[in-house]
Amino acid sequence: MRPTLRHLEYIVAIADTGQVGLAAAQLNVSQPSLSSQLSEVETELGVTLFQRGRTGAKVTPAGEEVVRRARRILYEHQDLRAAVKGGGIFQGRLRLGVLPSIGPYLLPGVVKRLHKDHPSFRLIVREESTRDLSEGLRTGRLDMIISTPEDHPGARSTYLFTETLWVAMARDHLQARQTAPLPLEALADQTFLTLSPGHRLSHIVAGLSARAGGRVSDEYEGTSLDAIRLMAATGAGFAILPSIYAAVEARRGTDVCLRALKDPTAKRDIALIQPALPDPRMGSDILADVLKSEAQVILKH
Known part of the structure; x- marks a missing residue:
């Protein structure tokens, strides 16, 4: 009966790599054999799972549901084997x-x-x-x-x-002269630096900025906490950093001044x-x- 567990592994590998050749190498089978097996499964299911061309193998709309279910079945199978052991x-x-x-x-x-x-x-x-x-x-x-x-x-x-949030600023900034937690209102009219909108942290920072009367930088969106910390070190604005990162940086001897942000919403679970x-x-x-x-x-x- 098709598809078998092995066929599901083929389908997931092609979806992950985007290339039949790469999937075949990953699974230690020949590319012609993998292509043949895929065609048989598509015929059995009555749908085209991948649109194949020179640029690779792209999952079709119908194939997306099959890939999702294949992952789940393989996950459950792996979990079953682990439970027995x-x-x-x-x-x-x-x-x-x-x-x-x-x-x-x-x-x-x-x-x-x-x-x-x-x-x-x-x-x-x-x-x-x-x-x-x-x-x-x-x-x-x-x-x-x-x-x-x-x-x-x-x-x-x-x-x-729960992580509290910290403020990183240039060492020569006026606010860097103190070490006590920094009230949110002290950041009025200031520029907030944060990650791109795909991250929850960016939404938290946007809320803090609005409440403080500041603004989130529209000129720079960091791809990492290191990146926004480095921008803060130049005086480009205030980087809002979660506490685990801040703790690690503080032990390293960071290039910015770090102050805890004093606000009940400055945290994340x-x-x-x-x-x-x-x-x-x-x-x-x-x-x-x-x-x-x-x-x-x-x-x-």
């Missing part, structure tokens, strides 16, 4: 999506601990915007994500920690999020505990 997520591969404003600063310690306790565990990390993380979780491209829970309604969320299946994936509670613990280590300094 008794190790849950630590018996296989986990595709973890994470906000780029968190991943590089939180995950190094987490990965080190997980690999020490679970040497066979394969963790694949993807840093993406809030919008892309949502798409990845919905389509099955990602197994779990670390993100802001309000942006993923209907999913299963496990609270991890972070959660481990997975699809809303009847039960959470076995082992996800252990992963959540490790993430919480590592965050506490970083934030207490």
Whole structure:
């Protein structure tokens, strides 16, 4: 009966790589064999899954639903095998999506601990915007994500920690002469620097800017926290940074002055999020505990 699990792996690999040749190499099969298998599955299903041409293989509208369901079936199959072995997520591969404003600063310690306790565990990390993380979780491209829970309604969320927000400014700015938390009203008429609109942080910063009577820069949208911190160091404006990043930068000896932002809305909750299946994936509670613990280590300094 087609499609088999192997056929589903073929379909997902082609969707991920966008090339039949690359998918064949990834799966260790010949390109003619993969093309033949794909054609047979398309005939069996009665739909064209990929529009193939010189530029690659693009998923068709009908194929999008098949790819989404194929990911889900493979996910469930992998979960079944892990459950039989008794190790849950630590018996296989986990595709973890994470906000780029968190991943590089939180995950190094987490990965080190997980690999020490679970040497066979394969963790694949993807840093993406809030919008892309949502798409990845919905389509099955990602197994779990670390993100802001309000942006993923209907999913299963496990609270991890709350980040307060900090203000980074040039060292020669008048506000840099003090170290106490900075009231939001002190930023009236100032320029706020933040990430592009695809990130939840940019929406939080826009709200803070409006309440302060400032403005979000329309001349510069950062692609990373490092980028907006560097712009703040030049005096181009005030960068609003989450606390894990700020804590890591403070220990490095940063090129900006960092002051906590004193406002009840200057914060964001972070959660481990997975699809809303009847039960959470076995082992996800252990992963959540490790993430919480590592965050506490970083934030207490």
